[in-house]
Amino acid sequence: MRDARTIEERLHATASVAREGYTQEVAFLESGLYAVTFLPTSTVRAHLVVCPAFLEHATLQPTELGLLSASAPFGVAGIYVQPPGVGESSGTLTATTLAQRLDAASSALGHLRHRTDTSSLPTWFFGARSGAILAARAAQSHGGAGAIFWDPAFEAEEYFRQVRRLLRVSSVAGGALRLKDPFQALREGSRATILGNPVSAEQLSEFEEVSARWNDIHLDGPVLAVAMTEVVSAGIRARLQGIADDATVISLDKRDATGLGMSVRDAPEAIAPTLSWFRTKLG
Amino acid sequence: MIEKATFIPTSRGPVSAVARVPESPHGIQAVLLLAGGRAGKTILKLIANDLADSGLPCLRFDYPGVGATSADGSLSEPQLVALTQEIASWWQETTGADSLALVGHCLGARIAIACAARDVPASCVVGIHLPVPDTSISRRIRTKVRSLDARGPKLASRFVPGVRVIDRAGGHRDDETLSLPEDLAAAATAARLRLLYGDGDKALTSFRAVVESLPQDAQGAVELVVKPDARLHGMPERDNFSWIRSQIGEALAPHGS
Numbered sequence: 001m002r003d004a005r006t007i008e009e010r011l012h013a014t015a016s017v018a019r020e021g022y023t024q025e026v027a028f029l030e031s032g033l034y035a036v037t038f039l040p041t042s043t044v045r046a047h048l049v050v051c052p053a054f055l056e057h058a059t060l061q062p063t064e065l066g067l068l069s070a071s072a073p074f075g076v077a078g079i080y081v082q083p084p085g086v087g088e089s090s091g092t093l094t095a096t097t098l099a100q101r102l103d104a105a106s107s108a109l110g111h112l113r114h115r116t117d118t119s120s121l122p123t124w125f126f127g128a129r130s131g132a133i134l135a136a137r138a139a140q141s142h143g144g145a146g147a148i149f150w151d152p153a154f155e156a157e158e159y160f161r162q163v164r165r166l167l168r169v170s171s172v173a174g175g176a177l178r179l180k181d182p183f184q185a186l187r188e189g190s191r192a193t194i195l196g197n198p199v200s201a202e203q204l205s206e207f208e209e210v211s212a213r214w215n216d217i218h219l220d221g222p223v224l225a226v227a228m229t230e231v232v233s234a235g236i237r238a239r240l241q242g243i244a245d246d247a248t249v250i251s252l253d254k255r256d257a258t259g260l261g262m263s264v265r266d267a268p269e270a271i272a273p274t275l276s277w278f279r280t281k282l283g
Numbered sequence: 284m285i286e287k288a289t290f291i292p293t294s295r296g297p298v299s300a301v302a303r304v305p306e307s308p309h310g311i312q313a314v315l316l317l318a319g320g321r322a323g324k325t326i327l328k329l330i331a332n333d334l335a336d337s338g339l340p341c342l343r344f345d346y347p348g349v350g351a352t353s354a355d356g357s358l359s360e361p362q363l364v365a366l367t368q369e370i371a372s373w374w375q376e377t378t379g380a381d382s383l384a385l386v387g388h389c390l391g392a393r394i395a396i397a398c399a400a401r402d403v404p405a406s407c408v409v410g411i412h413l414p415v416p417d418t419s420i421s422r423r424i425r426t427k428v429r430s431l432d433a434r435g436p437k438l439a440s441r442f443v444p445g446v447r448v449i450d451r452a453g454g455h456r457d458d459e460t461l462s463l464p465e466d467l468a469a470a471a472t473a474a475r476l477r478l479l480y481g482d483g484d485k486a487l488t489s490f491r492a493v494v495e496s497l498p499q500d501a502q503g504a505v506e507l508v509v510k511p512d513a514r515l516h517g518m519p520e521r522d523n524f525s526w527i528r529s530q531i532g533e534a535l536a537p538h539g540s
Contacts (some may be wrong), residue, residue, distance in 0.1 A: 001310070001340075001378060001381075002377075002379035003307075004307065005342060007285075007304050007378055008304065012296075013292050014289050014291065015289045015290065016290075017297045024297075024351075026288035026290060027288050028286060028287075028288055033290060036299075062348060065351065065353070068355070080351075086348070119377055183316045235464050
């Protein structure tokens with residue numbers, strides 16, 4: 001058996017991979033969080049930080065990494081950091097607070113600035129579905145930063161309704177006659193798993209509270225929202241009015257007949273309009 | 284303790300992995316942990332931490348379409364086995380270990396057995412809730428996804444979130460399958476096999492039937508350990524962790540200890 005240092009050197013040698021137009025790295029940050037970083041080989045023109053969604057992080061992660069890999073050749077350095085307790089990151093998922101998720105986003109930006117050796121570039125925080133609220137909060141706390149939202153779930157009540165509807169159809173499709181409502185279970189003090197995530201009642205309450213304080217947010221930087229349908233995009237426009245000075249809302253013109261929001265199948269379609277928007281912003 | 288994220292170079296592109304290496308590795312074996320897609324990652328992380336604390340270098344990795352491993356098309360089960368053989372070879376070379384212990388959860392257990400049945404120098408295989416064809420949850424989900432796909436591809440991903448990604452990008456195609464009895468019989472001659480179930484697991488009965496169909500010598504080499512009043516599939520993983528941990532510890536201990 002080799003000694004630990006030799007093994008570590010060998011592991012380090014393969015911790016980054018050269019791709020076309022960028023280098024992809026995986027690493028643990030000092031805080032124990034797991035990070036995937038995309039560093040352009042050309043001049044770095046912007047920083048993009050993904051804020052993983054609250055419940056759908058696992059299903060959206062491949063597409064979010066896809067956005068980062070597609071953006072990197074255009075000079076957009078990107079990073080995906082798994083929040084505490086998620087995936088490889090240390091911590092306990094049910095104990096992770098919103099503040100810790102925001103700290104994770106800040107750590108991600110810090111790591112990205114360190115790896116690109118610059119802190120003065122345009123910065124965007126990205127959030128899909130329930131990650132949008134986190135991205136908005138993160139952008140606000142880094143003055144001048146912009147935000148990108150995909151099918152944002154700004155309203156907790158409507159979001160939970162969509163999740164419950166999704167669970168119900170999943171349950172029926174799986175052959176169950178009745179859905180054991182995890183939201184109800186949490187209210188009754190039991191443990192519950194929602195979309196594969198163990199969740200605590202405190203986390204749901206926190207999400208509701210932050211959602212209720214949406215109007216406290218103000219975003220100085222440019223904002224892009226990609227909506228599923230024209231109808232939804234109208235609602236998002238209204239939500240962003242007074243919140244963001246420079247907001248663009250794009251509709252994918254999907255027929256979201258089920259009303260369940262963006263799925264893993266729809267999400268990749270949002271990459272192309274996001275890249276176009278980057279080009280207009282970066283010149 | 285060293286915990287390091289890395290990529291494993293393979294013929295199918297880089298595979299993201301996390302290694303946990305004790306400051307003073309001892310013994311001659313390293314451990315390769317195989318998850319069942321996204322499922323079971325938490326428990327494998329706990330197991331890796333535990334085994335590394337006891338001096339064994341451990342490696343976990345993500346199949347294509349999971350974590351930071353990108354996917355380019357679908358992989359059949361035999362292709363997943365071939366990929367895992369490459370990963371096992373890389374880990375053995377990286378650590379300089381004489382042999383590997385394979386610990387797999389769900390689909391990962393199935394692939395671990397297939398690897399041990401082939402050229403991977405496995406001293407021991409521990410399978411946690413090995414799925415058995417036609418009874419496993421994964422098979423039923425796949426069937427469900429296929430039937431939903433017939434109604435419209437968009438529906439499938441909504442009804443079974445997450446599974447679709449694994450199925451699409453790194454998972455299973457049923458036109459190429461592996462033979463569990465054949466692999467079990469071959470693996471039993473090559474490595475120590477310990478399969479863990481709870482007595483409430485639906486796959487247990489089918490697994491017993493598969494074992495009974497094996498040649499007598501292979502039957503004797505497959506060690507089945509059942510946890511009473513438990514299910515290892517679909518239950519909160521942490522609830523079964525201490526039992527699973529002790530079972531793995533025993534299985535990985537050198538012969539005669």
